[in-house]
Amino acid sequence: MDYKLDISKKVSFKLDREIIISINKDWKEIYKSIMSNKIRKKIIIHDGPPYANGRIHLGHAINKIAKDVIIRKKLALGFRVHYKPGWDCHGLPIEIIVGRGKTKGEYKEYVNRQIGNQILGLEKLSCITNWNNNYKTMNKEVIRREIEAFFILLNSKKILIGKREIRFCKNCNSTVSDFEVEKNNKKEVISLILYISKKRRKRIILIYNISISKRLELEVNKKKISVLNIKKSKIKELKKKYKGKKIRKKIRIVVFRCCRHKTILETVKKRQIYINTKVKKKLKDINFFPEDTRKKFISSIFRRPNWCISRQRTWGVKIPLFFNRNKVIKNRKIEKLVIKDIRNWENIILSNKYRGFRKCKDVFDVWLDSGLTHYTILKKRKNISNFPADIYIEGKDQHRGWFNSSYITSMLINKKPPFKNLITHGFALDSKGGKMSKSLNNVISPTEIEKKYSLEILRFFISTSNYYKDISFSEERIRNKVFLMKKVKNVINFMYRNVIKLKNNNRSKKAKMLIDRYILKKTEKAKKNIYLIDKGYESYKSYEILEKFIIKTISSIYISNIKDRLYVLSKKDISKIGCQITMLTVLKDILILVSPYLPYYSEIVWKGLYKGKLLEEKLEERKVDISKKEISSIKIILKIKERYNKIKLKNKEKKLLIIKTRNAKILKPMEKEIRFIIHNYKNIVIGYDKEKLEFKTIKNVIKCNRCLGFSTKIKNKICKRCILIIENKNQERKFF
Structure with missing residues (x-):
C-alpha cells in the first residue's frame, strides 16, 4: 500500500530574456487582434508626448506603467483600449545639442536616435504597447494638421500680434514660455543700477531689464518708491525728460530664471504672436482624479494671460504668417499652399499690393505642437475620430503644461474639452523625499533598480504605489514591497x-x-x-x-x-x-x-x-449558489477556530472538544466535519449553551503516522480513515 500523502512539489517560474521576448511578441499580436474586435467598446487614452531627448527616467516609468495598468484593467472588463505613444520633437534643448542653423535632416536624425534609445528603455517596463507604432510632432502629416489648426485659430480671430512685455533669455537668445521659467520663492540678493526721477519722487525705474515677479517698493533716501520694468532704449529719453541720477543698490527680490541656463531673465518688449486664452469654463462633465486637482486646473487655465506662441528658434514648425505691425494677411491661396506642405512657405513671395508686410521667421512654441495633438492625432478625417479622449494622464507639472495647452486650444477649435477624465500623478522622489536632480547627484535611474532588484520589482513597486502622490524610491519601501x-x-x-x-x-x-x-x-x-x-x-x-x-x-x-x-x-x-x-x-x-x-x-x-x-480574458460575473444562513455558519465556525487556537492547553489536540454555542442548531449538521476545520481530527460534540469550549480527556489516543491526526483506532500506525483512503474509498463530505 502507498501510505504517502499527495503533497505537490514546489514550483519556480524563471523569467529569462527569451521568455520576455516571446511574451512581448505575443502581447503585440493579441493587442492588435483585440483592437480589431469591433464588438468591444472603444476607450481612448491619449499620450502626452514626452520630450525626445535623453534616456528614460523614473518619471517616464511612473507615467507609462500607470497607463499600462489602466489599459490592462480596461481590457479585462471587455473594452478595446486605443493608445498610441507619442514624442515631442522640436524645441531649444535639441537645437542647443545639435547646434543652431543645422539642417532639418540633422535635427531629425538626432531626434530619431533619441526616440530609439528611449524605446529600448520603455520596452523593459512590461507594457503591452507597441512603441514603434507611435506619433511624432515632427511628422509631415502632424505638421500639416497643426498648420490647419493654426489657420482655424487665425480665421476665428483668436491670434493676436503685438508688442508686449515678455521674458527673454540671453543664453537661449529667445523668448521663453511660462513653462520654461523657474521661480524660486526664496528672495535673492542682486545688484541693480537704478534711475531715480527728480520730479517724480514716487517712481523708480529699472535700468537693467531684469524680470521681477511683481511690482516692488524700495526705500531710497528714507522714501518709499516703486520699481518698474522698463526697456533699455528708453533710458536716454527718460534722462533728458526728468534729469535723473543713477544709484547702485543691492536689493532682495524674487526673480525669474531660465530653467536651462539658470540665468536671470530679462523683460523685453518685442512684437510677438499670441493666442487669446479666454475660453469658456466647461468642466462639469470632466472627472478629475484626484478630485482636489480640479482647483489647480481651474487656476492654471482661467488666470492665464495671452499665450505667446512665437519663438526665435530654428528647430520647429515655421509660423506661416505675413504681418505689418498688428495686421496680418488672410489669404486662402496661401493657406492651401502651406497646409499642403509647409515647405511651400519658404517660396511664397508677396506682390507689391502687400508692401510693408514681412514674413514671420519665428517657429511655434513646442507647447502648441503637443497641445494641438487632440486635433492632429485624435481628430481624424473620413468619419474616424478618437476625439475627445476618455483619459489624459500625466504628471502634476502638466497642469500648466500639456493639460493647459490642450484644453485652451481644444476649447478654441472644437468648443469642447479634449478629455473626459483627467488623471494627475506625482513625481519620483529620492529616498529622503527630495526632488531628484543631477546637480544634487541623487538621480536614480530605472537601470539602477533593474541591476539591484529586477524590472519586475520596479513595475510592481510603481503599480502598487499611490501615484496620485509623489513616490519616494527608498530601499526600505522597495524591500517592503518585495516582501509582500x-x-x-x-x-x-x-x-x-x-x-x-x-x-x-x-x-x-x-x-x-x-x-x-x-x-x-x-x-x-x-x-x-x-x-x-x-x-x-x-x-x-x-x-x-x-x-x-x-x-x-x-x-x-x-x-x-x-x-x-x-x-x-x-x-x-x-x-x-x-x-x-x-x-x-x-x-x-x-x-x-x-x-x-x-x-x-x-x-x-x-x-x-x-x-x-x-x-x-474578461472578468465575468459568476453566480454562486449559497444562502445567507450558510455564509453565517462558516463565519461562526471560523470564530470558534480562532478561539480554539488561542487556548493554551497541554495535549489539547488529544482531547475531545466540546463546543457549546447558542448556534448549535445551525452547526449540528456539520458536527462530523468541523474537526477538519479545527484540525482536531477527532469527533467533536456540539451542545447548546453559552459560548464556550470544553475539553475531555480520552484514553488510548494515538497519532496517525499518515494524516497526523489522533485516533483510538490505529492499525499498523495508520488510522481507520487513512486505511479507507488508501483503498480509494471516497470520503463523503458536504461542508469541509
Missing part, C-alpha cells in the same frame, strides 16, 4: 502546483461543498469591490483589496482549511477534486486581477493552466 510580492506569489504558486495535475475532464465540474461555494462568493465580492475602486483609477487601492483577498481570505481562510482534502484524500476522491476545481476557478480570476501588477509572472502561470490568452 513574495507572499502573493507564494499563494499563487501553492494553488498552481495543486491544480496542475487536475485532469481536463474534471475541470468542468461545479463546486458543491460549503467552503468551496463560500470562497467563490468571497471571490465575487472582491472582484466587485476592485471594479468599484478602479472606476476612480486608484489602482493602488484596488491592489490592496486584491492583496488582502489573496493573503487573508484565500490563504488564511480557504487554503489552511482544505489541506486535509488536498494532502490526505486520494487523487480520485470527489472531495479532493472539488477543492482543486475551486482553486482553479479562483486562480483564473486572481491571475486576471494581478496581471496589471505582475504581467510576466501572471502570463507564465496562466500558460501552464489555461487555454486561450490572458490578455483576451
Whole structure:
C-alpha cells in the first residue's frame, strides 16, 4: 500500500530574456487582434508626448506603467483600449545639442536616435504597447494638421500680434514660455543700477531689464518708491525728460530664471504672436482624479494671460504668417499652399499690393505642437475620430503644461474639452523625499533598480504605489514591497502546483461543498469591490483589496482549511477534486486581477493552466449558489477556530472538544466535519449553551503516522480513515 500523502512539489517560474521576448511578441499580436474586435467598446487614452531627448527616467516609468495598468484593467472588463505613444520633437534643448542653423535632416536624425534609445528603455517596463507604432510632432502629416489648426485659430480671430512685455533669455537668445521659467520663492540678493526721477519722487525705474515677479517698493533716501520694468532704449529719453541720477543698490527680490541656463531673465518688449486664452469654463462633465486637482486646473487655465506662441528658434514648425505691425494677411491661396506642405512657405513671395508686410521667421512654441495633438492625432478625417479622449494622464507639472495647452486650444477649435477624465500623478522622489536632480547627484535611474532588484520589482513597486502622490524610491519601501510580492506569489504558486495535475475532464465540474461555494462568493465580492475602486483609477487601492483577498481570505481562510482534502484524500476522491476545481476557478480570476501588477509572472502561470490568452480574458460575473444562513455558519465556525487556537492547553489536540454555542442548531449538521476545520481530527460534540469550549480527556489516543491526526483506532500506525483512503474509498463530505 502507498501510505504517502499527495503533497505537490514546489514550483519556480524563471523569467529569462527569451521568455520576455516571446511574451512581448505575443502581447503585440493579441493587442492588435483585440483592437480589431469591433464588438468591444472603444476607450481612448491619449499620450502626452514626452520630450525626445535623453534616456528614460523614473518619471517616464511612473507615467507609462500607470497607463499600462489602466489599459490592462480596461481590457479585462471587455473594452478595446486605443493608445498610441507619442514624442515631442522640436524645441531649444535639441537645437542647443545639435547646434543652431543645422539642417532639418540633422535635427531629425538626432531626434530619431533619441526616440530609439528611449524605446529600448520603455520596452523593459512590461507594457503591452507597441512603441514603434507611435506619433511624432515632427511628422509631415502632424505638421500639416497643426498648420490647419493654426489657420482655424487665425480665421476665428483668436491670434493676436503685438508688442508686449515678455521674458527673454540671453543664453537661449529667445523668448521663453511660462513653462520654461523657474521661480524660486526664496528672495535673492542682486545688484541693480537704478534711475531715480527728480520730479517724480514716487517712481523708480529699472535700468537693467531684469524680470521681477511683481511690482516692488524700495526705500531710497528714507522714501518709499516703486520699481518698474522698463526697456533699455528708453533710458536716454527718460534722462533728458526728468534729469535723473543713477544709484547702485543691492536689493532682495524674487526673480525669474531660465530653467536651462539658470540665468536671470530679462523683460523685453518685442512684437510677438499670441493666442487669446479666454475660453469658456466647461468642466462639469470632466472627472478629475484626484478630485482636489480640479482647483489647480481651474487656476492654471482661467488666470492665464495671452499665450505667446512665437519663438526665435530654428528647430520647429515655421509660423506661416505675413504681418505689418498688428495686421496680418488672410489669404486662402496661401493657406492651401502651406497646409499642403509647409515647405511651400519658404517660396511664397508677396506682390507689391502687400508692401510693408514681412514674413514671420519665428517657429511655434513646442507647447502648441503637443497641445494641438487632440486635433492632429485624435481628430481624424473620413468619419474616424478618437476625439475627445476618455483619459489624459500625466504628471502634476502638466497642469500648466500639456493639460493647459490642450484644453485652451481644444476649447478654441472644437468648443469642447479634449478629455473626459483627467488623471494627475506625482513625481519620483529620492529616498529622503527630495526632488531628484543631477546637480544634487541623487538621480536614480530605472537601470539602477533593474541591476539591484529586477524590472519586475520596479513595475510592481510603481503599480502598487499611490501615484496620485509623489513616490519616494527608498530601499526600505522597495524591500517592503518585495516582501509582500513574495507572499502573493507564494499563494499563487501553492494553488498552481495543486491544480496542475487536475485532469481536463474534471475541470468542468461545479463546486458543491460549503467552503468551496463560500470562497467563490468571497471571490465575487472582491472582484466587485476592485471594479468599484478602479472606476476612480486608484489602482493602488484596488491592489490592496486584491492583496488582502489573496493573503487573508484565500490563504488564511480557504487554503489552511482544505489541506486535509488536498494532502490526505486520494487523487480520485470527489472531495479532493472539488477543492482543486475551486482553486482553479479562483486562480483564473486572481491571475486576471494581478496581471496589471505582475504581467510576466501572471502570463507564465496562466500558460501552464489555461487555454486561450490572458490578455483576451474578461472578468465575468459568476453566480454562486449559497444562502445567507450558510455564509453565517462558516463565519461562526471560523470564530470558534480562532478561539480554539488561542487556548493554551497541554495535549489539547488529544482531547475531545466540546463546543457549546447558542448556534448549535445551525452547526449540528456539520458536527462530523468541523474537526477538519479545527484540525482536531477527532469527533467533536456540539451542545447548546453559552459560548464556550470544553475539553475531555480520552484514553488510548494515538497519532496517525499518515494524516497526523489522533485516533483510538490505529492499525499498523495508520488510522481507520487513512486505511479507507488508501483503498480509494471516497470520503463523503458536504461542508469541509
